[in-house]
Amino acid sequence: MAVEIERRPIMVERTEVRRYGASARVNHWITAATFTLLALSGLALFHPSLFFLTDLFGGGANTRAFHPWLGVVLIASFAILFVRFWSHNLWNRDDTQWTKQIGDVVKGEEEKLPELGKYNAGQKMVFWGTALLIVVLFATGLVIWDEYFHGLVSIGTNRLAALVHSLAAIAAILLIIVHVYAGIWVKGSIRGMTEGRVTGGWAWRHHRKWLRQEAKGETHD
Amino acid sequence: MTNAWGDIKYADLVVVMGGNAAEAHPCGFKWVTEAKANRGAKLIVVDPRFTRTASVADFYCPIRPGTDIAFLGGVINYLLSNDKIQHEYVKAFTNASYLVKPEFGWAEGLFTGYNEEKRDYDRSSWDYQMDEQGYAKVDPTLQDPRCVFQLMKQHFAVYTPEMVEKICGSPKDKFLKVAEMMSECSTPTKTMTSMYALGWTQHSKGAQNIRGMAMIQLLLGNIGVRGGGMNALRGHSNIQGLTDLGLLSNSLPGYMNLPTEKEPDFNAYMSTRGFKPLRPGQTSFWQNYKKFFVSFQKSMWGDKATAENNWAFDWLPKLDVTYDVLRTFELMNQGKITGYFCQGFNPLMTFPNRAKITAGLSKLKFLVTMDPLDTETSRFWENHGEFNDVKSADIQTEVFQLPTSCFAEDEGSIVNSGRWLQWHNAAVSPPGEAKADTWIMAGLHLRIKELYLKEGGAFPDPIVNLRWPYGQPEEPAAEELAKEMNGTALADVTDPNDPTKVLVAKGKLLDSFGQMKDDGSTASFCWIYSGCYTEAGNQMSRRDTADPADTGLAPKWAWAWPLNRRILYNRASSDVNGKPWDPSRKLVWWTGERWGGYDVPDYGPTVKPEASVGPFIMNPEGVARLFTRGMMRDGPFPSHYEPFEAPVANAIAPKIRGNPASRIFKADLEALGNADAFPYVATSYRLTEHFHQWTKHVWVNAVLQPEFFVEISEQLAKEKGIEKGGWVRVWSNRGSIKAKAVVTKRIKPLMVDGRPVHVVGIPQHWGFMGKTKKGYNPNSLTPFVGDANIETPEYKAFLVNIEPTSAPASA
Amino acid sequence: MASYQSLDIKRRSASTSTPPAVRSTGLEVAKLIDVSKCIGCKACQSACLEWNNLREEVGVNTGVYDNPHDLTANSWTLMRFSEWDNPDTGNFEWLIRKDGCMHCADPGCLKACPSPGAIVQYTNGIVDFVSENCIGCAYCVKGCPFNIPRISQVDRKAYKCTLCSDRVAVGQGPACAKACPTAAIMFGTKDDMKEQADRRITDLKSRGFANAGLYDPAGVGGTHVMYVLHHLDKPEIYAGLPKDPQISPLVSAWKGTGKILALGALAFAAVGAFFHHTVVGPNRVSETDEENAADLAEEGARSGPTPETRTL
Ligand SMILES: Nc1nc2c(c(=O)[nH]1)N[C@H]1C(S)=C(S)[C@@H](COP(=O)(O)OP(=O)(O)OC[C@H]3O[C@@H](n4cnc5c(=O)[nH]c(N)nc54)[C@H](O)[C@@H]3O)O[C@H]1N2
Ligand SMILES: Nc1nc2c(c(=O)[nH]1)N[C@H]1C(S)=C(S)[C@@H](COP(=O)(O)OP(=O)(O)OC[C@H]3O[C@@H](n4cnc5c(=O)[nH]c(N)nc54)[C@H](O)[C@@H]3O)O[C@H]1N2
Numbered sequence A: 001m002a003v004e005i006e007r008r009p010i011m012v013e014r015t016e017v018r019r020y021g022a023s024a025r026v027n028h029w030i031t032a033a034t035f036t037l038l039a040l041s042g043l044a045l046f047h048p049s050l051f052f053l054t055d056l057f058g059g060g061a062n063t064r065a066f067h068p069w070l071g072v073v074l075i076a077s078f079a080i081l082f083v084r085f086w087s088h089n090l091w092n093r094d095d096t097q098w099t100k101q102i103g104d105v106v107k108g109e110e111e112k113l114p115e116l117g118k119y120n121a122g123q124k125m126v127f128w129g130t131a132l133l134i135v136v137l138f139a140t141g142l143v144i145w146d147e148y149f150h151g152l153v154s155i156g157t158n159r160l161a162a163l164v165h166s167l168a169a170i171a172a173i174l175l176i177i178v179h180v181y182a183g184i185w186v187k188g189s190i191r192g193m194t195e196g197r198v199t200g201g202w203a204w205r206h207h208r209k210w211l212r213q214e215a216k217g218e219t220h221d
Numbered sequence B: 001m002t003n004a005w006g007d008i009k010y011a012d013l014v015v016v017m018g019g020n021a022a023e024a025h026p027c028g029f030k031w032v033t034e035a036k037a038n039r040g041a042k043l044i045v046v047d048p049r050f051t052r053t054a055s056v057a058d059f060y061c062p063i064r065p066g067t068d069i070a071f072l073g074g075v076i077n078y079l080l081s082n083d084k085i086q087h088e089y090v091k092a093f094t095n096a097s098y099l100v101k102p103e104f105g106w107a108e109g110l111f112t113g114y115n116e117e118k119r120d121y122d123r124s125s126w127d128y129q130m131d132e133q134g135y136a137k138v139d140p141t142l143q144d145p146r147c148v149f150q151l152m153k154q155h156f157a158v159y160t161p162e163m164v165e166k167i168c169g170s171p172k173d174k175f176l177k178v179a180e181m182m183s184e185c186s187t188p189t190k191t192m193t194s195m196y197a198l199g200w201t202q203h204s205k206g207a208q209n210i211r212g213m214a215m216i217q218l219l220l221g222n223i224g225v226r227g228g229g230m231n232a233l234r235g236h237s238n239i240q241g242l243t244d245l246g247l248l249s250n251s252l253p254g255y256m257n258l259p260t261e262k263e264p265d266f267n268a269y270m271s272t273r274g275f276k277p278l279r280p281g282q283t284s285f286w287q288n289y290k291k292f293f294v295s296f297q298k299s300m301w302g303d304k305a306t307a308e309n310n311w312a313f314d315w316l317p318k319l320d321v322t323y324d325v326l327r328t329f330e331l332m333n334q335g336k337i338t339g340y341f342c343q344g345f346n347p348l349m350t351f352p353n354r355a356k357i358t359a360g361l362s363k364l365k366f367l368v369t370m371d372p373l374d375t376e377t378s379r380f381w382e383n384h385g386e387f388n389d390v391k392s393a394d395i396q397t398e399v400f401q402l403p404t405s406c407f408a409e410d411e412g413s414i415v416n417s418g419r420w421l422q423w424h425n426a427a428v429s430p431p432g433e434a435k436a437d438t439w440i441m442a443g444l445h446l447r448i449k450e451l452y453l454k455e456g457g458a459f460p461d462p463i464v465n466l467r468w469p470y471g472q473p474e475e476p477a478a479e480e481l482a483k484e485m486n487g488t489a490l491a492d493v494t495d496p497n498d499p500t501k502v503l504v505a506k507g508k509l510l511d512s513f514g515q516m517k518d519d520g521s522t523a524s525f526c527w528i529y530s531g532c533y534t535e536a537g538n539q540m541s542r543r544d545t546a547d548p549a550d551t552g553l554a555p556k557w558a559w560a561w562p563l564n565r566r567i568l569y570n571r572a573s574s575d576v577n578g579k580p581w582d583p584s585r586k587l588v589w590w591t592g593e594r595w596g597g598y599d600v601p602d603y604g605p606t607v608k609p610e611a612s613v614g615p616f617i618m619n620p621e622g623v624a625r626l627f628t629r630g631m632m633r634d635g636p637f638p639s640h641y642e643p644f645e646a647p648v649a650n651a652i653a654p655k656i657r658g659n660p661a662s663r664i665f666k667a668d669l670e671a672l673g674n675a676d677a678f679p680y681v682a683t684s685y686r687l688t689e690h691f692h693q694w695t696k697h698v699w700v701n702a703v704l705q706p707e708f709f710v711e712i713s714e715q716l717a718k719e720k721g722i723e724k725g726g727w728v729r730v731w732s733n734r735g736s737i738k739a740k741a742v743v744t745k746r747i748k749p750l751m752v753d754g755r756p757v758h759v760v761g762i763p764q765h766w767g768f769m770g771k772t773k774k775g776y777n778p779n780s781l782t783p784f785v786g787d788a789n790i791e792t793p794e795y796k797a798f799l800v801n802i803e804p805t806s807a808p809a810s811a
Numbered sequence C: 001m002a003s004y005q006s007l008d009i010k011r012r013s014a015s016t017s018t019p020p021a022v023r024s025t026g027l028e029v030a031k032l033i034d035v036s037k038c039i040g041c042k043a044c045q046s047a048c049l050e051w052n053n054l055r056e057e058v059g060v061n062t063g064v065y066d067n068p069h070d071l072t073a074n075s076w077t078l079m080r081f082s083e084w085d086n087p088d089t090g091n092f093e094w095l096i097r098k099d100g101c102m103h104c105a106d107p108g109c110l111k112a113c114p115s116p117g118a119i120v121q122y123t124n125g126i127v128d129f130v131s132e133n134c135i136g137c138a139y140c141v142k143g144c145p146f147n148i149p150r151i152s153q154v155d156r157k158a159y160k161c162t163l164c165s166d167r168v169a170v171g172q173g174p175a176c177a178k179a180c181p182t183a184a185i186m187f188g189t190k191d192d193m194k195e196q197a198d199r200r201i202t203d204l205k206s207r208g209f210a211n212a213g214l215y216d217p218a219g220v221g222g223t224h225v226m227y228v229l230h231h232l233d234k235p236e237i238y239a240g241l242p243k244d245p246q247i248s249p250l251v252s253a254w255k256g257t258g259k260i261l262a263l264g265a266l267a268f269a270a271v272g273a274f275f276h277h278t279v280v281g282p283n284r285v286s287e288t289d290e291e292n293a294a295d296l297a298e299e300g301a302r303s304g305p306t307p308e309t310r311t312l
């Protein structure tokens, strides 16, 4: 049948759960914005077909000059984000199960999955992946930040750093694509990061264990 | 140079010894490169250091500074004992066959006639045996034990390869390789060229170093031929012009001499200048001396120089002694010279024993410097910390700095090493208040003349009567001066064979010195330049590159003295019969009626070969001198003498210190150091990146070689704990300097008489003015002693000590 | 200057369009540096400073003749002096090499450069930096197998020898070649220079340098600055001239295949996400979820046990 009918009760009970405080949100969006700018500015230099992106930054030279400074902002802002969230991203048995059922995840058949804490394994992987890559990007970025650090290491090391930096950047961007897409796909997530609240239903569906804890009042950010 | 720069491309063997052509004459050195690339020529370098010239050489041989005569003597010995000489040439074109007076001899390092007190020789025995007609006796078989050839053999026998190694520290096999390569040029079809400069001249026996090689070149038949010659690579771009114009204290223009006190009148002066031929029929060109001299006097004093007043002979100064720079500064130190004009000269940096120069300048009443740059000499009174540590308050000398223009800012000619007078135009106007030297000197002259006219004085005549025929008396034009050098007919000059034929009309420029007269009808300031600016125009500004037979002589480019001749003694490029020694390198030959070829013949153009007129027409004997008679103060043959400061005693005459005929002032003798306190041999030299003390004022040059340094071997550095790029102190008995250390494989210890002698190389170019880092130069250390013949200071061999140290306070 | 048609450009950094081929003459130029003729006078160095109006700093002496000590944004060429004891002959040799851009046929600098037209290669072989397009990223430094380009700390632009493209464009030879007193620097078509080199090599061989040869390394497709070396078998003794230079594999991976694969991956991810969404649709929360949550919340408020979850 081509038509789905959804019948709504007249009155539905609505619950709201606080997911992110204001400072976490601000922190996140600073990180997100910096990363986006970094990706855009980095990609502009990465492939000729994307060089036009330098226009976003006022030309090639400015792009080249801004990018590493954005990197500095990113590493600072991400560090705070990291401190906030790392404990929620510790791996547990449910995550292993979740990973095994990745097929169900992709299909959106969450009922089949175990109840999850604040984050699912995918989010955790993105979390740790970006954390690692950002460190790599920062380290290699410093090496190739010619304006201030030229001549510190050999050209050979420089070349390696440039290669690793660009590969790490691609990997990071891929992760963030996954992250962003997940945010878009899983409706209601973005609201969590924008308004700080999710609906109880969202929490029930995606992070039920977390919801139970919240319901018990064991809140923490 | 006997030859020309471009001619070097025809050499088969280039010997750079006593110079560093690639660094000091890079542009001229291109001809060596050409010879190598296109002719397969070989290049030998003999130098205490492995220089940039050596870097492109086929063979390098080290030598201890100041021992070249032993080396060259060794080569002469090798050539003679292995019979590697060009017999026909030697026999016909040199004085090998001439018999020498029986009294002449050599023993224990001294020639006959030495007077220890005067440090001078009575040279009367150093001459030929004469026959009744006053001609020199000869033995064409070269067998007579008194002939020059035999005496030469005997004199140089002591310089065996072992002796060469013992004195010079040049390994025997390397020396022999050099001698062998040179000896190959004894055939008429192989030539060697000698390129030398200060590595030979700046010694107490500098002139004899050059004699040594000149003798080799004569034995090999290499003088007067293409690709051969004795090629002095001159210094400042116009230093050839300086000597041509007689700027030495005892010279007159065109290699004439100023009279001495022993020649108080014209007759006495001329009595020793007859230049009667010493062999029948010889040209003896100096027989024309009087014509050149009178023409010079006429150019100086014009109408005021007359037959009656002996052409104003009395107005010439009569020398008591020569006033070379060493004596000048000695007299300054003695308080006998109180005012000093220093024009284009930076003696504080460039003369030996800086302490003595500073002391001399400090005693002056006034010092005038004329220079485009702010030189150290102009600032000798200014304290520059360690680099010029003087007490300004104690110096009362009044200094006048007159800024002059520089070569690119004025018009005129510059004479290069090949005797080419090349005219150049001003490229820009001088900056600020700078004025041409001629403007300054004319101003001085006119004012002094006016004072003499107004106030009289002890001897106004030479000054008030000086001819001053310039359109603008306050600034003679370069062209006017050039014409004056060339010379003019003051009356119609007629053909001596046909008095009705006017060769040059009154008032016209002379075509050559051949037209000069001793009757006052011609005037010329410098006879050898005659022909440079004729009625046909300024020959020096010719720019025709045409070069028949690609000789490298380009006869229509500029003008060479004498008579646009590019290779001196070029008659010797052909054998006695006038046939070129080497048909592939013809230069001047007998065509059947006359001498012709690619160059202006250095010979009577129609003198038949049969006439047996020698090619060395300036010598009364018509041949070149292997034995110089009494022409040199320190001996008719070169003989090895150690430098005044040497690490070892003279191996062939242990009692003699230095050159016995060199003059040395008492205080300077006392200031000499000995090997026990100063065990290392120092030498000084140029770097290609700088020109003396000037280019340190130029940004680019300062970049290319920014800081003063000394060069030492890895071995010495190790022995003394000196690090590459670290600071060292170098001191002699006269002063001390600090420098960066360039520790290099290019200098190696020399084994002299079984023990190592270390060489410390000290480049010349730093000081306390300019854009480079402040620094010193070798002249804080160098000894105040000069060559026996022309007083060139002994900059190239002296003793020092060295130790690691800390940076100067204000480096 | 950097438009394709102005100077017969053959290649242009970070550009995807192709240059016109019709105008190419095919005539390649080259500078031949005959190390065996070089006397280390540095006239070339000063000519380069003068012609290009460069103001290098006055440095210090560090115990060697090399000054400045390295190439800089203001010194596009410099003489490197190496002292070498030849183990075969026992002779000492002072090898003096003029260092500077080699104008590679396959220039690593151009390959690495991210800015369109900041580096161009003319059809005559000259590799030139075009300052107005340069963004100062120093990728060219990483890309160059000869360690040549330098970034100015004043204007953050890359500089190196231009092979005097400005002079060559008007029919003159490079300033350094003109100044060289011994003609150790020659300039002409690459073919002529190779011929000239052959003659020099024959001469050097006749003087006992059995391994004399022309340095025109194939690894970078040949160069438009070539050396005549007395010891072609040991280029490293000439102050580290690389024996077999080529664009580093790291650089090739980075700016060659790497960038294409990476972009592909990104595109794949984006497209993949789109199709995922298309196929699976949004992951929405249902009313039941909300009710369950509400129940849970109520119970939580009562601090009671967790209720049974409702299923739809
Ligand atoms: N770049 C540059 N060129 C110059 C000048 C300059 O200042 N800078 N100055 C010009 C002037 S004025 C002159 S006079 C000429 C001088 O030209 P050169 O004479 O060629 O120059 P120097 O460097 O003084 O000395 C030459 C070489 O002599 C070597 N030497 C030292 N002692 C001895 C010795 O006893 N025997 C031998 N065989 N060699 C010895 C030194 O190691 C040095 O390499 O250069 C002219 N050209
Ligand atoms: N230790 C050591 N000392 C040496 C030497 C050495 O080898 N070792 N070499 C010696 C030799 S060969 C020489 S030639 C001397 C050189 O000694 P100097 O001649 O004293 O040295 P320069 O620095 O050449 O000084 C020449 C001056 O002339 C100025 N000048 C240039 N053009 C003009 C002009 O048109 N008019 C005027 N009025 N001035 C002008 C320049 O600015 C410069 O200051 O040094 C000697 N001193």
Ligand code: HEM
Residues within 6 Å of the ligand: A019, A028, A031, A032, A033, A035, A036, A078, A081, A085, A089, A119, A123, A124, A127, A130, A176, A179, A180, A183, A189, A190, A191, A192, A193
């Ligand atoms: C650019 C667009 C981005 C969007 C739309 C976005 C969206 C979101 C959303 C909706 C959440 C909430 C997920 C949840 O509550 O479960 C979230 C969480 C988070 N985001 Fe982003 N994000 C973006 C970029 C980034 C970037 C660039 C980073 C870091 C480099 C980042 C790091 C995080 C972290 C650390 C969390 C917490 C989840 C965890 O710790 O696993 N986000 N993001």
Ligand code: HEM
Residues within 6 Å of the ligand: A035, A038, A039, A041, A042, A043, A045, A046, A047, A063, A064, A065, A066, A067, A068, A069, A070, A071, A072, A074, A075, A134, A137, A138, A139, A140, A141, A142, A144, A145, A146, A162, A165, A166, A169, A170, A172, A173, C114, C137, C254
């Ligand atoms: C974390 C700190 C970072 C630093 C210090 C840094 C520094 C740099 C530097 C110096 C460059 C060379 C261009 C220039 O000088 O501007 C560069 C290039 C680049 N960066 Fe970063 N960066 C950082 C983070 C990132 C991140 C997070 C990304 C990706 C999202 C990224 C992506 C890129 C890319 C794609 C390039 C171009 C590489 C190429 O052209 O091959 N960078 N970065």
Ligand code: SF4
Residues within 6 Å of the ligand: B024, B025, B026, B027, B028, B237
């Ligand atoms: S003075 Fe000038 S032209 Fe003459 S050799 Fe030196 S650099 Fe060359």
Ligand code: SF4
Residues within 6 Å of the ligand: C037, C038, C039, C040, C041, C042, C043, C044, C045, C079, C098, C176, C179, C180, C181, C182, C183, C184, C185
């Ligand atoms: S100008 Fe010529 S000879 Fe002088 S250093 Fe340069 S390449 Fe060598």
Ligand code: SF4
Residues within 6 Å of the ligand: C013, C109, C112, C113, C114, C115, C118, C119, C129, C133, C134, C135, C136, C137, C138, C139, C140, C141, C149, C151, C157, C158
């Ligand atoms: S620095 Fe080099 S790689 Fe970067 S834009 Fe300039 S020329 Fe290109």
Ligand code: SF4
Residues within 6 Å of the ligand: C100, C101, C102, C103, C104, C106, C107, C108, C109, C110, C127, C143, C144, C145, C146, C147, C148, C149, C160
């Ligand atoms: S040498 Fe380096 S800078 Fe020069 S063209 Fe080759 S890669 Fe580019």
Ligand code: SF4
Residues within 6 Å of the ligand: C047, C048, C049, C051, C052, C076, C077, C100, C160, C161, C162, C163, C164, C174, C175, C176, C177
């Ligand atoms: S070719 Fe031009 S830019 Fe290159 S080194 Fe020579 S002078 Fe300098």
Ligand SMILES: [Mo]
Residues within 6 Å of the ligand: B234, B235, B236, B239
């Ligand atoms: Mo000189």
